[in-house]
Amino acid sequence: MDTVNSAADTAPDDSSSLDALVGELRRGEETWGAMSLSARRDLLAALSEAVREHAGEWVDAACAIKRLDPGSPLVGEEWISGPYALLGGIGALSATLAALASGRSPVDGFRLSRAPGDRVAVRVLPHGPFDRLLLHGFRAEVWSEPGVTAGRLKETAGLGQRTPEKTGGVGLVLGAGNILSIAPLDTLYELFAHNRVVLLKLNPVTDPLLPVLTKVFARFVELGLVRIVTGGVDLGAAAVAHPGIGHVHITGSVRSHDTIVFGPGEEGRERQARGEALLDKPITSELGGVSPTIVVPGKWSKRDLAYQAEHLVTQKLHNNGYNCIASQVLVLSEDWPQKDDFLGALRAAFAAAPPRPAYYPGSDDRCRAAVRDHPGTAERVAGGSRVLLEVPADGDVAFTEEYFAPVLAVTSLPGRGREFLDRAAAFADERLSGTLGANVVAHPRTIRALGADFTHFVAALRYGTVAVNAWTGVGYLTARATWGAFPGHTLRDVQSGIGTVHNGLLLDGTERTVVHGPFRPFPRSVLTGLFALSPRPPWFVTHRTAATTGRRLTAFAGRPSWTGLPGIFASALRG
Structure with missing residues (x-):
């Protein structure tokens, strides 16, 4: 059996299998640390092409998971919050790497202004003529923490990609079960923001997406940079506890987070009250709320x-x-x-x-x-x-x-x-x-x-x-x-x-x-x-035309061009 493929599309059934996956990622970390920014951009280009190629399969899997009628306009949600969102993330990261490779700050060319409370605002939407046309009337700013200067934002933008040779070990991503671009986007953030290779464990709700993600991340899997697995709570707990995993990121509920950090049940709640974490490694999280x-x-x-x-x-x-x-x-x-x-x-x-x-x-x-x-x-x-x-x-x-x-x-x-x-x-x-x-x-x-x-x-x-x-x-x-x-x-x-x-x-x-x-x-x-x-x-x-509009937006996000705009506008206006 091919080791790479089995690592990407099966669940480890014992500790030795998990050890093997972490060992493969350790070797992949060396590959990642040796890759230039240009080579990393090439990986992103291959990822973008794979998302475009398999976007229809992705949406079909999403409809099956969510039991949506494939002919419903609601399928537009799956195009837009799935492959479209991932393609946007890939494009933004690629542009950031291009700026760093040329000796520029990723913030160069973005409008910076003052925000209330001694903050700096970075205008991130619209960015470029296509945004101005497709999202006319929308704008978005990222605000710094109080006291952070524009100079510091420019000097530090790029995070782990400023020193790509300094890798961050193996990270575990515990994927979300609702929006299907979350797990892939979290995986990319671990790789590019923190220079960590990734063991991605899918949420059981989204297990049917595994074949698609295996194809989408094929180049990353081949190089040992990503492993994708399925499994239940026991696998998640074993991965969290594995000594070769240096960091955990979870998208889920507060209860899941607290169980990971402090343990289950009443004993876990007592440890939480005392501030005595069982988890011996850092964890980041996105946990929703009211x-x-x-x-x-x-x-x-x-x-x-x-x-x-x-x-x-x-x-x-x-x-x-x-x-x-x-x-x-x-x-x-x-x-x-x-x-x-x-x-x-x-x-x-x-x-x-x-x-x-x-x-x-x-x-x-x-x-x-x-x-x-x-x-x-x-x-x-x-x-x-x-x-x-x-x-x-x-x-x-x-x-x-x-x-x-x-x-x-x-x-x-x-x-x-x-x-x-x-x-x-x-x-x-x-x-x-x-x-x-x-x-x-x-x-x-x-x-x-x-x-x-x-x-x-x-x-x-x-x-x-x-x-x-x-x-x-x-x-x-x-x-x-x-x-x-x-x-x-x-x-x-x-x-x-x-x-x-x-x-x-x-x-x-x-x-x-x-x-x-x-x-x-x-x-x-x-x-x-x-x-x-x-x-x-x-x-x-x-x-009413969300499915068609979402499909056309996804195709456009993969290969932006002026010729793609009329069809998007025509479909959106009919909605």
């Missing part, structure tokens, strides 16, 4: 109410709510005259969104728990498959327990203007578990009227990604943006995790990503005086 969407009161038209209701429903029901940054708590103003009108539009959109199977394990149980936790007030819609809650702001289990299911809680705070902003920021920062992502919806006229108060409000939200009139998922898709929790968490209180990923510029000293999007889609945006040419985004759950 994400809010804060609606800033203003004067909206009926079409604004309907569109933003669809937007909020997308934030909740994309991938049926099985996203680490699925909006879980909607925060409204008690004093907003249009509050009831918006809730009416939201209920209608929540019920009318396309149906889909509850594929993620335990989803139905979590929906039933949400109903059980709110006797007499929980509202089941769409044949009982979704749950809408109205809860008081002074405390609720929905503020601390991530349901990871199609469950949306609505709460209200008093005030308007700056008073509401201050209360909403304090509520999100202090009452809600997790710091991965927060969404804000506000009319441009309201933002202008609030001025500096609105800017300070965004800065006050302690989240790794803050999206204004956009979903934080746009930050996930922006390859040069950072992705991860707000910095400062500890192993004992990990919240949404420790560390960042994606970060195609390989920036050091970052704090968050801030995304802005258009309040209205084209053509209504232009007709109402807001110059934004983006139509309804293809990641909206209501987008």
